[in-house]
Amino acid sequence: MQKNFNLKTEQNNSMRFFYIRQVLAFFSLFLVCNCLNAQVELKGKVLDANTGEALPFAVVKVKGTINGVSSDYDGSFTLKVMNLPVILEISSIGYESQSIEVKSADKPLSIKLGDKVVLLGDGKQVVEVIGQRISEKAKSGPLTVESMDKLAIKQTASVSFYEGMGALKGVDATTASIGFTVINTRGFNSTSPVRSLQVIDGVDNQAPGLNFSLGNFLGSSELDVLKADLIVGASSAFYGPNAFNGVLSMETKNPFFLKGLSAQVKVGERALNEVAFRYADAFKNKSGHDAFAFKLNMYFLKAYDWVADNYDAVSDTKTGVKNPGGYDAVNRYGDERIATFDYTVTNERQPWNYIGLGQFHRKGYNEIDLVDYNTRNIKANAAFHFRLKPELQENSPEVVVSSNFGSGTTVYQGDNRFSLKNILFFQNRLELRQRDKYFVRLYTTHEDAGDSYDPYFTALQLQSRLKTNNTWRDAYTLFWGQRIDGEAQGKGYPQLGIDIGPPLRIIFDRDKAALWLKDNEEWLTQAHTRAQNAANAVGNNGSAYLEPGSAAYSAAFSEIISTERTKGGTKFYDKSALYHAQGEYHFQPKGLNDWTIGANTRLYTPISNGALFIDTGSRKITNLEFGVYTGIEKRFLNEQFKLNATIRMDKNQNFNYLFSPAASLVWKPDSLNFIRLSFSSAIRNPTLNDQYLHLNVGRAILEGNISGFDSLTTIANWDTLSSHDWNPAYRRYFSVAAIRPEKVKSLELGYRTTLFGNTFVDMSYYFSFYEDFIGYQIGIRPYFNETGFPTDKTLVYRVAANAKSSVTTQGFSIGINHYFAKYYQVAGNYSWNVLNTKTDDPIIPAFNTPAHKFNLSLSGRNVEIGSVKNLGFNLNYKWIQGFQFQGSPQFSGAIPTYDLIDAQVNYYFPKASTTLKLGASNILDKKQFQTYGGPRIGRMAYISLVYDWVKK
Numbered sequence: 024m025q026k027n028f029n030l031k032t033e034q035n036n037s038m039r040f041f042y043i044r045q046v047l048a049f050f051s052l053f054l055v056c057n058c059l060n061a062q063v064e065l066k067g068k069v070l071d072a073n074t075g076e077a078l079p080f081a082v083v084k085v086k087g088t089i090n091g092v093s094s095d096y097d098g099s100f101t102l103k104v105m106n107l108p109v110i111l112e113i114s115s116i117g118y119e120s121q122s123i124e125v126k127s128a129d130k131p132l133s134i135k136l137g138d139k140v141v142l143l144g145d146g147k148q149v150v151e152v153i154g155q156r157i158s159e160k161a162k163s164g165p166l167t168v169e170s171m172d173k174l175a176i177k178q179t180a181s182v183s184f185y186e187g188m189g190a191l192k193g194v195d196a197t198t199a200s201i202g203f204t205v206i207n208t209r210g211f212n213s214t215s216p217v218r219s220l221q222v223i224d225g226v227d228n229q230a231p232g233l234n235f236s237l238g239n240f241l242g243s244s245e246l247d248v249l250k251a252d253l254i255v256g257a258s259s260a261f262y263g264p265n266a267f268n269g270v271l272s273m274e275t276k277n278p279f280f281l282k283g284l285s286a287q288v289k290v291g292e293r294a295l296n297e298v299a300f301r302y303a304d305a306f307k308n309k310s311g312h313d314a315f316a317f318k319l320n321m322y323f324l325k326a327y328d329w330v331a332d333n334y335d336a337v338s339d340t341k342t343g344v345k346n347p348g349g350y351d352a353v354n355r356y357g358d359e360r361i362a363t364f365d366y367t368v369t370n371e372r373q374p375w376n377y378i379g380l381g382q383f384h385r386k387g388y389n390e391i392d393l394v395d396y397n398t399r400n401i402k403a404n405a406a407f408h409f410r411l412k413p414e415l416q417e418n419s420p421e422v423v424v425s426s427n428f429g430s431g432t433t434v435y436q437g438d439n440r441f442s443l444k445n446i447l448f449f450q451n452r453l454e455l456r457q458r459d460k461y462f463v464r465l466y467t468t469h470e471d472a473g474d475s476y477d478p479y480f481t482a483l484q485l486q487s488r489l490k491t492n493n494t495w496r497d498a499y500t501l502f503w504g505q506r507i508d509g510e511a512q513g514k515g516y517p518q519l520g521i522d523i524g525p526p527l528r529i530i531f532d533r534d535k536a537a538l539w540l541k542d543n544e545e546w547l548t549q550a551h552t553r554a555q556n557a558a559n560a561v562g563n564n565g566s567a568y569l570e571p572g573s574a575a576y577s578a579a580f581s582e583i584i585s586t587e588r589t590k591g592g593t594k595f596y597d598k599s600a601l602y603h604a605q606g607e608y609h610f611q612p613k614g615l616n617d618w619t620i621g622a623n624t625r626l627y628t629p630i631s632n633g634a635l636f637i638d639t640g641s642r643k644i645t646n647l648e649f650g651v652y653t654g655i656e657k658r659f660l661n662e663q664f665k666l667n668a669t670i671r672m673d674k675n676q677n678f679n680y681l682f683s684p685a686a687s688l689v690w691k692p693d694s695l696n697f698i699r700l701s702f703s704s705a706i707r708n709p710t711l712n713d714q715y716l717h718l719n720v721g722r723a724i725l726e727g728n729i730s731g732f733d734s735l736t737t738i739a740n741w742d743t744l745s746s747h748d749w750n751p752a753y754r755r756y757f758s759v760a761a762i763r764p765e766k767v768k769s770l771e772l773g774y775r776t777t778l779f780g781n782t783f784v785d786m787s788y789y790f791s792f793y794e795d796f797i798g799y800q801i802g803i804r805p806y807f808n809e810t811g812f813p814t815d816k817t818l819v820y821r822v823a824a825n826a827k828s829s830v831t832t833q834g835f836s837i838g839i840n841h842y843f844a845k846y847y848q849v850a851g852n853y854s855w856n857v858l859n860t861k862t863d864d865p866i867i868p869a870f871n872t873p874a875h876k877f878n879l880s881l882s883g884r885n886v887e888i889g890s891v892k893n894l895g896f897n898l899n900y901k902w903i904q905g906f907q908f909q910g911s912p913q914f915s916g917a918i919p920t921y922d923l924i925d926a927q928v929n930y931y932f933p934k935a936s937t938t939l940k941l942g943a944s945n946i947l948d949k950k951q952f953q954t955y956g957g958p959r960i961g962r963m964a965y966i967s968l969v970y971d972w973v974k975k
Contacts (some may be wrong), residue, residue, distance in 0.1 A: 062103040065125060067132025069094045069113060077280060078136060079172055079250075081115035084694065086122060090662060091694055099417060101459075131416075167255040167773060167787050167836075169194060176248060178882055180897040180925035182291065182944045182963045184248065185239040188271075190878045190899050190925070192785070192838040192852035193255055199957045201293070201328045202398045202433025202443075204238045208255045208269040209789070210832050210856050212871040214436040214910070214954055217710050218267040220258075224275055224425075225605075226452055226466050232599030232629050232636075232711065236271075241429035241448040244322040244402055246285045246301040246969075247275045256789060257769040259705035260669040260685035263623060263650055267707045267767060278303035278316035278408055279417070282974035291965030295326040304974065312413035320404040328396040328434055329958035332389070338916030338955070341365075341382060347547040348383030349555070353913070353956055354440075356482035358387030362813065364496055368746055374536050375519040378511040379547045380503055385486055385495065386555060392571035393478035393580075394442040400431035423454040430473075436957055438718070438725055438821075438911040439480075441595075442584075445473030461608040472597035476584040479913070480719060481593045484583045485569055485576070489559065493815060498558040507550045514546070515539065588634040599629040599711075617656040619669075624649035629711050636715040637727070644715055648675040648708060654685075665689040673706060677714065677729060678764050681706045699773040699787075707765040713797060713823040714762060723801065723819040723911070732822045733758040735802030737865075749811050757802065759824045765797045786837040796826040798866040821911070826866040831859040846884040853877040869909040876903045893931040897942075900924050914956030921951040938969045 069081040077098030084091030085104055094100040102111075107126055113134050114120040121136060169191040171184060179187030186204050189196025195207045199214050211218050221228045221236035223243055228236045236242075251273045258266035282303050289297035303318035333353040336343045340360055342350045351359050366380040406425035413419055429448035435441045449469040456462035490498065512518065516539050520530035540547065559568035569576040586592025607621035627646040633639035654669030671683040687701035709727075716727035726732060733756075736744075740755045747753050773787035799821050806816035838852035854877070858870040884895040905920040927942025948962035 062105060063107055063128050065102045065104060065109075065111075065128050065132065067100060067134060068098040069100065069115065070098055070133065070135045072135035078115050081113060081136065083134075084112045084114075086110040086112050167193070167771065169253040169255065171251045173249055174884075176245065176251070177938070177969075178884065178895065178897050178927075178929075180880075180899045180927045180942055180944070182295075182942070182965055183239070184245050184251070185242070186944060187925075188251065188253065190880065190901065191253060192878075193834070193836040193854040193856075194253060195872060195876075197953050198960050199436035199954050200398070200434040201326050201963075202238075202240050202324075202400055202431065203435050206238070206253070206271050208253065209791070209834060210858060210870050210872040211268060211868070213869060214957075215438070217265065218707060219269045219271065220262055220266040221271045221273075222262070223273045224452075225454075225462070225464055226450065227468070227601075227603065228450075229468070229601075230448065230470050230599075231468050231601040231627060232470060232472075232597045232631065237435065237443075240400060240431060240433060241402070243273060243275055243404065244299045244301065244320045246287055246299050246322075247318070247320045247404065249274045249276045249281070256771060257685075257703040257705035257767050257791065259673070259683040259707075260652065260654070260671045260703060263652075263671070264648065264673050264675075264706055264708050267705045267765070275404075275406075276301075276303065276318070278318040278406065279305050279313055279410075282316070283972045284970070284974075285972070286970045287967060289965055289967035291326075292963055293327045293329075295324075295963065295965060297322075297324045297967075299323070308413050310414065312410075312416065314410050314413040316408045318404075318406050320402070322400070322402040324398070324400040324431075326398045328398045329960055330391050330396060331434070331440065331956070331958040332391060333952070333956070333959070334389075337913060342384070345544075346382065347379065347544060348381055348551045349386075350384060352387070353916070354390040355387040356390065356393065356479040356913075357486050358384045359913075360384065361492055361496075362741070362745060362817075363493065364499075365745075366500075374533060375517075375531060376508070377500065377503055378508050378516055379540050379543075379550070380500070380507075383499060383551060383554070385492070386559065386568060388482040388485060388571065390440060390478060393481055394434055394440070395432055395444055396434070398431070398433045400433070401429070403428045418458055420455065420457045423452065423456070425452045425454075426450070427452075436914070436954060439477055439913070440956060441475065442478050443472075443475045446475055447471040447473055459609060461606070463604075463606045465604050467600060467602050469600045470597060472595040474585070475595045475597075476593045477588075477595070478593075480588070481580070481583055484591075484593060485579060488579055489566055489568055491815070495558050499554050502554045502557040503550075507554065510550070511543075514543065587632070589632055589639070594634075596632045596634045597630070599627070599631070601628070602626045614657075615655055616658050616665075618653070619655070620651075620653045622649070622651040627711060629715065633717070635718060636711065637717045638715070644711075646676060646711060646714070648673065650674070663691050665691070673708070675708045675764070678708060681764055681766070695777040697773075697775040699771070699775075701771045701773070702768070703771070704766070704768045707767075707797065709762045709764060709797060709823065716823070723821045725911075726820055726822045728759060728762040728823040731759065731761040732820070735759070735800075735804055735820060735822070737802060738819075741803050741805070744805075749807065749813065751811060754805075759800055759802075759822045762797065762823050763795045763825050765825070766794045768792045781842045783840045783842075784837070786835070788833075788835045790833045791831065793826075793830040793832070796830040796866065796868065798824060798826060798868050800824045800865050824866055826864050826868070828864050829860065830868060832870075833857060833859060846886070848882050849880070850882075851877065851879045871906065871908050871910075873904040873906045876901070878902075893933065894928070895931070896926075896928045898924070898926045908955040910955060914954075916955040918952055918955060921949065921953075923947070923949055923951070936970060936972045938971070940967045940969065941965075 069078045071078055079094055079098060081094040082091055083094065083100050083102055092100050092102050108124055110122055110124050112120060112122050113136065115136055121134065171188060176184040181187035186196055188194055188206055193208050195212045196204055197212060197214060198204045205214055205216050207216050207219050216236065228242055230237055251271065254270040254272060256269060258270050262270045282305055284302050286300040299322040301318060301320050305313040305316035308314040331354045334355060335353055337351045337353055340351045344350055349358060365382045366377050367382055369377060370381055404427050406423060409422040410419040427450040431446060432444045435443045450466060452466040454462060454464045517532045517535045522528050522530055561567060569579055583592050584594055587594050587596050603625045605623035607619060610618040612618055625648050629636050629644050631638055636644055638644045650671055650673040652669065652671035657666045666688055668686045673681050683704045683706055685703040687699060690698045712727060714727045714729040716725055718725045736756055744753050769789055769791040771787055771789040775785045777783050801821050803817065803819050806814045808814050834856035836854040840848060840850045842848050855875055856872050857874055858868060878899060878901050880899040882897040886894040888894060902922040906918055908918050909915045923945040924947055925944050926946050927940055929938050929940040931938045943962055943964035945962045950959035950961040953960055
């Protein structure tokens with residue numbers, strides 16, 4: 024054993040040294056590729072000549088060459104040229120291109136573009152399309168990036184920009200409630216998106232106790248979002264642990280660049296009311312330079328949520344909706360199958376006893392009676408920016424102090440459906456940064472579960488007020504034996520006879536009995552209703568089944584949800600926090616275009632008092648992790664090739680050192696084509712839930728697995744035991760090893776091109792290898808009494824676990840954007856993703872992703888119809904192939920194929936700086952499931968007014 028351990032350790036060390044040698048080799052290669060000629064750096068901004076607004080993604084190019092860049096979100100650009108003077112060509116969609124001669128690099132350039140009008144022979148006017156809203160960074164980046172800029176956010180056809188991201192290539196947007204939409208890419212989609220990262224201005228937006236982002240429920244107001252980049256694929260080397268399948272990086276508006284007042288009012292179906300405002304301004308110092316800026320954001324939403332009313336039988340349950348004794352419905356809780364309620368085997372062996380009893384269920388409670396569907400959301404933000412050297416303007420070192428607050432009520436779907444009620448979220452940030460040079464960022468995140476509770480467990484608690492399961496079963500079967508058996512025999516059920524022989528034998532016509540049961544299904548259903556009513560009639564302290572809407576129900580319900588779980592109720596106690604520090608610095612040594620080094624550390628302090636985690640009594644949990652990283656970029660051969668290499672090392676207190684290398688080569692044969700080959704890797708430390716969770720969700724106990732789990736039996740073995748009278752000879756046990764970090768390596772080939780000057784094509788293929796894939800195993804921990812029969816202590820467990828074998832996935836995506844006439848665009852994208860691995864490994868991967876999906880859209884802005892100008896529209900069609908959704912035992916089943924259309928039309932009032940927008944998500948109101956166990960999502964029509972006054 025020791026020899027094997029040493030061998031494994033040596034193998035791990037060899038792999039680490041291999042990665043280190045790889046990176047050192049990359050460094051050695053790049054450092055010898057020195058530029059032989061000095062370069063001149065030109066800086067400047069591209070602005071709209073009419074409004075003065077910055078123009079992002081304008082193309083700035085040296086005439087007659089492929090040397091060019093795209094302007095950043097604030098219109099700024101940096102372009103290196105071999106010598107001066109040079110002639111620059113500047114272009115952007117819908118603007119007149121310009122050519123200017125630059126003789127000096129002493130001062131930043133200020134370039135203003137105006138509309139270009141081309142007069143045709145018939146007198147009509149069109150604006151020439153001479154650029155594209157795709158940035159140079161996006162086209163030449165080492166990873167696949169899907170983006171929504173400021174204009175795309177305004178033009179989205181969905182009810183919010185966040186939901187609108189579902190129209191991007193390769194993106195899965197899953198709505199579990201009005202307040203909770205999840206963005207994911209490349210498989211393993213989940214309403215608990217632990218394999219993707221969401222950051223806002225570089226700050227992780229996760230809830231500390233849950234370890235994943237709650238969509239945009241606790242994010243930024245749409246008025247303050249400048250752009251959203253979705254970095255697709257394994258990204259730990261660039262973004263740290265848990266950037267496993269992708270990163271949603273949102274950037275808010277800098278008050279130095281975007282000043283003024285913005286306000287929005289939106290009303291719509293389902294009593295939707297949304298109000299938001301943003302105000303930003305900057306102040307100059309005595310020298311006339313902007314030195315201090317601030318912004319304030321407020322956002323409020325309320326609406327009546329979609330009702331989860333799926334009363335189909337839970338997938339793969341033994342009883343269906345026609346079972347006389349009831350069944351386990353998806354959105355009814357407390358009616359689960361309980362082994363001791365199953366008399367099927369007894370009826371098969373002795374059909375003359377408990378005639379037709381079979382499997383029966385408790386009545387349960389519907390979700391609509393257990394949750395608050397009145398969604399409310401409040402978000403507030405304040406940020407203060409200080410320039411330490413105002414004379415350098417945007418290149419000045421800058422101190423940012425910001426604070427975010429979020430609160431609200433919604434339904435969140437994870438392992439169960441949870442009612443998040445009055446949840447609180449606080450985030451504070453202090454940052455020192457200099458653009459493209461360095462940053463030091465400190466932030467803390469605190470959450471308070473407020474009055475949140477578990478509706479599923481609430482249903483169980485309500486039923487336990489009546490009787491325990493065993494007591495209720497005894498009352499049910501007693502009524503059946505005393506009343507129903509006799510009535511069945513009176514209705515012609517076959518009589519039991521005895522032939523005294525010899526030999527002595529029982530005479531019973533089983534075929535006739537089976538036919539009788541089939542012919543009397545309606546009567547049996549009525550009999551089960553009577554037995555259930557009898558069992559529900561009188562319980563503990565003389566109580567009966569608590570009917571929703573009754574005073575007794577309301578009193579019991581209020582008491583249960585206001586009492587903490589550890590004290591017998593279902594209210595969550597969660598005051599978890601995380602503390603994060605990160606620093607990064609960029610060098611430009613001779614021979615390299617960029618060399619980055621950085622480090623970060625994070626401390627989790629989960630506090631649930633035993634409601635979520637194993638922090639009961641005096642036991643406290645803390646979890647510390649840190650990482651260091653470095654990366655280089657080298658451009659060579661007249662900047663036709665760009666090489667990136669990055670490596671990151673991470674350490675969590677409970678796990679070994681882990682390395683995440685990445686490398687890419689981008690070839691730019693000309694200004695229109697980009698070919699990319701990349702290798703990336705990622706690690707995912709087990710979440711706090713994977714390590715420390717202990718949560719009873721009704722049908723199972725969900726367990727973290729920091730120390731291993733033993734003495735479990737499979738459900739198949741349990742069924743075998745039950746069919747053999749619990750004979751100990753048939754008992755089989757298994758153990759689950761302690762959880763380990765998950766790792767993925769991904770190879771990707773991508774191609775981006777521009778055709779005919781107005782058609783952008785982006786396609787990519789990837790293949791990913793997962794090791795120690797984290798999923799879960801389901802087992803039963805049995806307890807038997809002295810007679811060998813199971814007791815109430817027997818429970819089902821869902822245990823966090825690693826796959827024993829490798830898991831592989833692959834996929835392909837293509838997107839086409841065609842720009843034509845005056846600001847029109849037709850676009851389409853298609854994605855294919857599959858899980859390749861088919862093994863007998865008991866791990867449940869929860870891929871939860873359609874194999875095929877596509878979007879088609881047509882949009883336009885500044886449309887002219889006769890004398891009417893400033894019209895805009897967007898029409899998007901989405902098709903999603905059906906797939907199998909794997910979640911908790913209650914929420915696993917098939918999602919049928921569905922499609923939907925989002926549409927909006929808008930009109931801009933220039934003098935009032937106001938946009939009127941009328942639109943609808945799912946305009947045809949095709950109600951459909953996006954997650955198993957969630958509601959059917961229908962149409963959400965809305966009308967909004969957005970006022971946007973930009974201070975110059």
